[in-house]
Amino acid sequence: MFNYYLRLALLSIRRNPILSGLMVAAIALGIGASMTTITVNYLMSSNPIPQKSEQLYYVQVDSWDPNNPAEEPNEPPDQLTWTDANNLYAAQKAERQVIMATTAAVVEPPSQDAKPFNAYIRLTTNEFFPMFDVPFLYGGHWQASADKGREQVVVLSRKSNDKIFGGENSVGRSLRLAGRQFTVVGVLESWYPAPKFYDVGTGAFDEPEDLYIPFLLKEELQLPNGGNTNCWKTPEEDSFAGFLRSECIHYQMWVELPNEQDKQAYLAFLNNYANEQKALGRFSRPLNNRLSDVMQWMENRQVVTDDARVMLWLSLMFLVVCLLNTVGLLLAKFSGKSAEIGLRRAIGASRQALFYQHLVETACIGLTGGIAGLALAYLGLLGIGSLYGSFADNLTSLDINMVLLALLLSLISSIAAGLYPTWRACSIAPASQLKSQ
Amino acid sequence: MLNMQNVTKIFRTDLVETRALSDFNLHVKEGEFVTVTGPSGSGKTTFLNIAGLLESFDDGVYDLDGQNVRHLNDTQRSRLRNEKIGFIFQSFNLIPDLDLFDNVDVPLRYRGFNSSERKRRIERCLELVGLANRMKHLPAQLSGGQQQRVAIARALAGEPRFLLADEPTGNLDSKMAHSVMQLLKDINDEGTTIVMVTHDPSLAREAKRNIFVKDGKVSDVTHITASTPEQVASISASGACHV
Amino acid sequence: MLPFSSWEIGPIFRAMTRNKVGAVLIALQVAVTMCIIVNSVHILMERTEQMARDSGIDEANSFYLSSTGFADDFNDQVVIQTDLDAIRALPGVIDAMQINAIPISGGGWSMGLQTQPGAEFEGVGTAVYMVDDHVLNTLDLELIAGEAFQPSDIRWRERSQRDWPAEIIITRALTENLFPEQSYQDTVGKTLYINDDEPVIIKGIIDKLQAPWVGWERLENAMLSPEQTLFSSSMYFVRTEPGRLDELMPAVEQMLADSNKGRVVRGLRSMQETRERTYRRDQAMIKILTTVMITLTLVTALGIVGLASFNVNRRRKQIGTRRALGASQASVLRYFMLENFLISSIGVILGAVLTVGLNIYLVQSLGLTKLHWWLIPVGMLTLWLVGQLAVLGPARRATATSPAIATRTV
Numbered sequence A: 001m002f003n004y005y006l007r008l009a010l011l012s013i014r015r016n017p018i019l020s021g022l023m024v025a026a027i028a029l030g031i032g033a034s035m036t037t038i039t040v041n042y043l044m045s046s047n048p049i050p051q052k053s054e055q056l057y058y059v060q061v062d063s064w065d066p067n068n069p070a071e072e073p074n075e076p077p078d079q080l081t082w083t084d085a086n087n088l089y090a091a092q093k094a095e096r097q098v099i100m101a102t103t104a105a106v107v108e109p110p111s112q113d114a115k116p117f118n119a120y121i122r123l124t125t126n127e128f129f130p131m132f133d134v135p136f137l138y139g140g141h142w143q144a145s146a147d148k149g150r151e152q153v154v155v156l157s158r159k160s161n162d163k164i165f166g167g168e169n170s171v172g173r174s175l176r177l178a179g180r181q182f183t184v185v186g187v188l189e190s191w192y193p194a195p196k197f198y199d200v201g202t203g204a205f206d207e208p209e210d211l212y213i214p215f216l217l218k219e220e221l222q223l224p225n226g227g228n229t230n231c232w233k234t235p236e237e238d239s240f241a242g243f244l245r246s247e248c249i250h251y252q253m254w255v256e257l258p259n260e261q262d263k264q265a266y267l268a269f270l271n272n273y274a275n276e277q278k279a280l281g282r283f284s285r286p287l288n289n290r291l292s293d294v295m296q297w298m299e300n301r302q303v304v305t306d307d308a309r310v311m312l313w314l315s316l317m318f319l320v321v322c323l324l325n326t327v328g329l330l331l332a333k334f335s336g337k338s339a340e341i342g343l344r345r346a347i348g349a350s351r352q353a354l355f356y357q358h359l360v361e362t363a364c365i366g367l368t369g370g371i372a373g374l375a376l377a378y379l380g381l382l383g384i385g386s387l388y389g390s391f392a393d394n395l396t397s398l399d400i401n402m403v404l405l406a407l408l409l410s411l412i413s414s415i416a417a418g419l420y421p422t423w424r425a426c427s428i429a430p431a432s433q434l435k436s437q
Numbered sequence B: 001m002l003n004m005q006n007v008t009k010i011f012r013t014d015l016v017e018t019r020a021l022s023d024f025n026l027h028v029k030e031g032e033f034v035t036v037t038g039p040s041g042s043g044k045t046t047f048l049n050i051a052g053l054l055e056s057f058d059d060g061v062y063d064l065d066g067q068n069v070r071h072l073n074d075t076q077r078s079r080l081r082n083e084k085i086g087f088i089f090q091s092f093n094l095i096p097d098l099d100l101f102d103n104v105d106v107p108l109r110y111r112g113f114n115s116s117e118r119k120r121r122i123e124r125c126l127e128l129v130g131l132a133n134r135m136k137h138l139p140a141q142l143s144g145g146q147q148q149r150v151a152i153a154r155a156l157a158g159e160p161r162f163l164l165a166d167e168p169t170g171n172l173d174s175k176m177a178h179s180v181m182q183l184l185k186d187i188n189d190e191g192t193t194i195v196m197v198t199h200d201p202s203l204a205r206e207a208k209r210n211i212f213v214k215d216g217k218v219s220d221v222t223h224i225t226a227s228t229p230e231q232v233a234s235i236s237a238s239g240a241c242h243v
Numbered sequence C: 001m002l003p004f005s006s007w008e009i010g011p012i013f014r015a016m017t018r019n020k021v022g023a024v025l026i027a028l029q030v031a032v033t034m035c036i037i038v039n040s041v042h043i044l045m046e047r048t049e050q051m052a053r054d055s056g057i058d059e060a061n062s063f064y065l066s067s068t069g070f071a072d073d074f075n076d077q078v079v080i081q082t083d084l085d086a087i088r089a090l091p092g093v094i095d096a097m098q099i100n101a102i103p104i105s106g107g108g109w110s111m112g113l114q115t116q117p118g119a120e121f122e123g124v125g126t127a128v129y130m131v132d133d134h135v136l137n138t139l140d141l142e143l144i145a146g147e148a149f150q151p152s153d154i155r156w157r158e159r160s161q162r163d164w165p166a167e168i169i170i171t172r173a174l175t176e177n178l179f180p181e182q183s184y185q186d187t188v189g190k191t192l193y194i195n196d197d198e199p200v201i202i203k204g205i206i207d208k209l210q211a212p213w214v215g216w217e218r219l220e221n222a223m224l225s226p227e228q229t230l231f232s233s234s235m236y237f238v239r240t241e242p243g244r245l246d247e248l249m250p251a252v253e254q255m256l257a258d259s260n261k262g263r264v265v266r267g268l269r270s271m272q273e274t275r276e277r278t279y280r281r282d283q284a285m286i287k288i289l290t291t292v293m294i295t296l297t298l299v300t301a302l303g304i305v306g307l308a309s310f311n312v313n314r315r316r317k318q319i320g321t322r323r324a325l326g327a328s329q330a331s332v333l334r335y336f337m338l339e340n341f342l343i344s345s346i347g348v349i350l351g352a353v354l355t356v357g358l359n360i361y362l363v364q365s366l367g368l369t370k371l372h373w374w375l376i377p378v379g380m381l382t383l384w385l386v387g388q389l390a391v392l393g394p395a396r397r398a399t400a401t402s403p404a405i406a407t408r409t410v
């Protein structure tokens, strides 16, 4: 019977090619537009580290200006001071913790052919890699002792290893960085978390840094600040050390807390720490310390841009228009068949049989529209990619989830659109068509 | 009133040429009641369409009310149809989306009467055909005979001087057919010229003149001097809906 | 001209209510389309307006690049002076200087300035550009009051130095922010406080110069500080004669790279590219919205065409009957146009409500601005027009219906 319905559907679609074409086009455009924006939003808001996003917490303590909050309304500052980052790290109160910052310095590759270049560097502590499940291609991360000892060791991204060492296993080799000799201890696999959750300050969808070196080398090599620096109070001394000791915020901290109990304990520790600092004359604001897990932090930092949301809304409304369009056209199409339906009913087709027949027709149109819509979404994403440039590189790929969602969406929406016209068509009384009107 | 000389109508399709009317000659005087009979496909409907300015013709002369209609443009034709001619179709042709009131209203709108005038005419005519109480019904809610009466009311509402009917009784039983016929005769008595196509010889006999069409030509004309009064059952048309 | 009674508004309306769903669907489509289009146009206008703001500098003929020394014997001060002399000497270069940040580029340095000393007073935020005495010529700025920097005013600034030069030049917008009561000419020579209590004197006022952050509400606030920086990287800003930018950009880069092997030269970029990058998202949004608007209008119009064609086909007999009853071609056309007009009217009224609703939502949750009221009537008119144009085709086909259909069709 299904085959018979399918044949009837194809016949009917062919009998009204323009009307059918319009419907497929309407569904395709609606699906295409909404899938494009849904994909962008989905990728923007996707969980970059699903396996442990609820155990990783971003640390905020309120070290800000007694007279003004860092951000309205009474938000704690989004980064830490050098002092607080080092103190909290030294306490080692969490299962794992990492403090970090960004900087830049010139890399001089050992080989004469490769030109020196300015590299973006993440200053971090050794647990960065296991904590964020960073995959290694060669070697591994440095040990805690290297952090303490301020050893000149470096982990390369795969891309910079290709650039500096031509992609060879470079573990143990050395390179000059910021005028010093560094030893390579590890090379990462390709790793592009999107969003770049561990530091969204400079661009949530930027590429990860080229190199990773121990955090305390910041002080040792007097490395400049990358990313954002904010001060509510000018540093009291003119030197680099004075700058580090200042109330300027520039450092980030993440902790890994396996369960709620650990989280509460850590929060208590933070409050305790803040009170200690109050005793030292810092932290004049009321207690306002935060732990945000990965997704909360993404939300807090508004990783999904407003433009993307606006587009999502508009495209969903676009889909609505397309569906209304389809409903109208289907209604027109089916009411054109009312004589045929009346006849079929008179011959003995049950209402249910006719309902299925027309539902199959609707689904055919919907699926065709959905497939065409996927193609359009693909084009749409390419278009968005070319309009936004590198910002959108990590945001414009269709994965299998999205493909399935698109097909499902088109099927559901076309059937939803087809339901009323189908029902109307089938509720035609067999006798009504035999009247002469 | 109506004068056709050597009117010829040829339908050209891809391969076939059909001479629906060839050298058709007919003169209908003001106030006449002419019935048209003839075998199927002989050209009766074609003649009626041309007479009613629904269709153009290929050759010959057609004067309506002394006016040669050959070269009238569409708007002028529409105007003539609207003011002078009333149509009753075999399949009623009521507009399904409109109720009876609005259906009868259609030609009056084109005529440009004001609303109280239209209302008066519609009510009069629907009353005349005995359907005044169903004014707000849709056509689909009526029987075939009732629909035909609405169609007649619509044809009469504009007070046409010339009424064309194509098998108006074809869908009705003989009793209803005769009552419709009586209604038409009453209208004719008021002075309206009527041309009616029919297959029913008993109805044809009731008219003042009957023409027989064959192969697109008038082949025979019968003058009926005295009409046989018939008992009218359902419709008592004491007067047409002239206002 | 036919009398008004032949405009069958009443009967059309009653016939429509018998065929509600079709009419409602079109009306809803029109409403949502209007809502999307008007809001999109609003966003579009907002963005276009933002992008049209003038940065105050000669963008068409300017570029910049930076140099980072890494060699042990690298002497910043000497290299910077040699570099600048060499660049300025190049034929085609109007002027060049060192600068710490680039207008509208997204990255820079900001400070607070206040008219009274003390931490308890609120400062007015401003972008800080560290420049030398070539600044007016290099950035193409107009000094509208006070005096320009002299070579002797320029000092060297070390990396973690905290104090500021004695005199600065600020933008007119900034001085008007600081001294709302006074005309800008009178503010020359006044003392401001930076870092809460360090005094600086207004030496001059420039007409216009934008800060690096285009999304900042104080975009027009900028101050020029007469100093050259000895940070790890130095950025050079170059202004060329019209038409010589393309040739000079690689030439300058090559010259710098060749002149000293102990450094990396990078970040060569024209101001035009900078503008494009900065406003890329706005540009993208504009393109996307335009595409959405066009396709949406098309979809709606095609929907109207589809339904109207279908209706015309379905009503062929009815049209023939009307024609037989005396309807002229014009009145058949008018019937369909009027029918569409009525449906569109319901649509655009509903659309106006939806439009305002969506705008309120966007204002509240996504920080958009309020709609200009006149966009609504313009939107309504546009959709009326689209509807009428869309229905014109099918309606004209309807007028071609032969009245003979009334007697022919079964």
Ligand SMILES: Nc1ncnc2c1ncn2[C@@H]1O[C@H](COP(=O)(O)OP(=O)(O)OP(=O)(O)O)[C@@H](O)[C@H]1O
Pocket: B011, B012, B013, B018, B019, B020, B038, B039, B040, B041, B042, B043, B044, B045, B046, B047
């Ligand atoms: N649109 C058309 N195209 C081609 N041929 C046509 C067309 N309309 C009518 N004809 C032909 O013209 C001839 C006359 O048709 P017409 O409808 O006038 O016959 P009729 O006398 O009314 O027949 P009936 O009594 O069966 O209604 C027929 O042979 C018919 O096939």
Ligand SMILES: [Mg+2]
Pocket: B044, B045, B046
């Ligand atoms: Mg006939």
